[in-house]
Amino acid sequence: MSPLSIDHVIKTYRFYAPLYDWLFGAVLAPGRKALAQAVSNVRPANILEVGVGTGLMLGQYPRETAIVGIDISSEMLGIARRRAGNLPQYEIKLMEMDAEKLNFPDGFFDCVAVPYVLSVTPHPERLIAEIRRVCRKDGTIFILNHFSGSRFWYLLERAVSSLANKIGFRSDFSYAEQILKYDWEVLSVKKVNLFGLSKLVEIRNT
Numbered sequence: 001m002s003p004l005s006i007d008h009v010i011k012t013y014r015f016y017a018p019l020y021d022w023l024f025g026a027v028l029a030p031g032r033k034a035l036a037q038a039v040s041n042v043r044p045a046n047i048l049e050v051g052v053g054t055g056l057m058l059g060q061y062p063r064e065t066a067i068v069g070i071d072i073s074s075e076m077l078g079i080a081r082r083r084a085g086n087l088p089q090y091e092i093k094l095m096e097m098d099a100e101k102l103n104f105p106d107g108f109f110d111c112v113a114v115p116y117v118l119s120v121t122p123h124p125e126r127l128i129a130e131i132r133r134v135c136r137k138d139g140t141i142f143i144l145n146h147f148s149g150s151r152f153w154y155l156l157e158r159a160v161s162s163l164a165n166k167i168g169f170r171s172d173f174s175y176a177e178q179i180l181k182y183d184w185e186v187l188s189v190k191k192v193n194l195f196g197l198s199k200l201v202e203i204r205n206t
Helices: 006-025 029-042 074-085 124-134 154-167 175-180
Strands: 046-050 066-071 092-096 109-115 135-146 185-192 198-204
Touching: 006 074, 029 109, 029 135, 029 185, 029 198, 046 124, 066 074, 074 092, 109 124, 124 135, 175 198
Parallel strands: 046 066, 046 109, 066 092, 109 135
Antiparallel strands: 135 198, 185 198
């Protein structure tokens, strides 16, 4: 798996922040819509969104769900805070935080959503350990991410794999290694976005 460093992630998303909605808003919107619907089906009392970014998901969650969003990029959070300011009907708290070192008690959240983040964190196993810790037992974890192995995307994945640190995400990211190896219960897997670029994985935190 291609290496990433936290400094490169921060620098990369400092650059992406003013461009993110334009670059990734529409192309990844179907995945966000599917995630929002999945969360609505669960209707948790509260949810942690890991990697809230510019806040594109905030207005799509159920209104009765208390939302906590974290991100390591202060620039991305600045945009998210402006977006949250236009959503007074929601209970939203946004915090700058490293997802690999979450400052929340064990079992604090009913639901944890991880949209497009797992392959951009330096140590995915640490992130997974943390989201499992803060999600209550039998709570729901949603992981929305690109996983390698698609024949359609094979050449693109190979082309960008050596540029991981520069572009801020890994293309060589295995579903088996990052999802199936853990002792949790995978409830469903749904292909989303253009030509199945990403998967939405629903997990029970057993």
